[in-house]
Amino acid sequence: MVDEIDxxxxxxxxxxxxxxxxxxxxTVGLSEGAVRNRVQALVSGxxxxxxxxxxxxxxxxxxxxxIAVNPGTPTYEVSKMVNQLAGVEKIYEVTGEYDxxxxxxxxxxxxxxxxxxxxxxxxGVEKTNxxxxxxxx
Numbered sequence: 371m372v373d374e375i376d377x378x379x380x381x382x383x384x385x386x387x388x389x390x391x392x393x394x395x396x397t398v399g400l401s402e403g404a405v406r407n408r409v410q411a412l413v414s415g416x417x418x419x420x421x422x423x424x425x426x427x428x429x430x431x432x433x434x435x436x437i438a439v440n441p442g443t444p445t446y447e448v449s450k451m452v453n454q455l456a457g458v459e460k461i462y463e464v465t466g467e468y469d470x471x472x473x474x475x476x477x478x479x480x481x482x483x484x485x486x487x488x489x490x491x492x493x494g495v496e497k498t499n500x501x502x503x504x505x506x507x
Contacts, residue, residue: 372417375400376408380418383409387421432459432475432503433482435489436468443494445469451492457485468499 378398382389391405398405412418437452439445445463449470453461460473474485479502486500 372412376412376417379405379408380412383418383421430475430477431479431482432473432506433485433500434503435472435474435486435498435500437470437472437489437498438467438496439469440494440496448492448494452489455485455488457481 375398379394382394382397391402391409394400395402395405400408409418437448439448449461449463452458452470452472455474457474457476458472459475462471462473463469464471472485472489474482476482476485482500482502486498489495489498
């Protein structure tokens with residue numbers, strides 16, 4: 371079970387995944403060993419899935435693509451296939467007119483266009499709508 375301290379640790383790691391266990395411990399009031407044990411428990415429990423980086427918004431192009439899935443096709447199956455494509459950063463299954471929101475990035479607009487073309491080739495994808503990110507705050 372995740373408690374308030376675990377949530378604080380995860381927020382710190384989201385802000386700076388390079389933060390040491392000692393630094394996290396100072397911030398949340400725990401020893402390095404206690405932080406290490408909590409992070410390992412969060413990883414082994416499937417709460418933390420992976421550690422990653424976030425590129426500078428001045429590097430490349432980022433886009434949000436909404437994907438509508440054919441009602442006869444399981445959304446999760448489409449999500450798994452989309453997530454395997456080069457350039458895909460994150461997948462969200464959502465409610466509303468669209469079933470999936472994909473965050474993708476590329477070195478330029480052509481890179482984003484390639485990802486979108488690859489998504490449209492996936493069986494069960496009904497339509498897409500893409501928004502290019504202009505600024506991240």
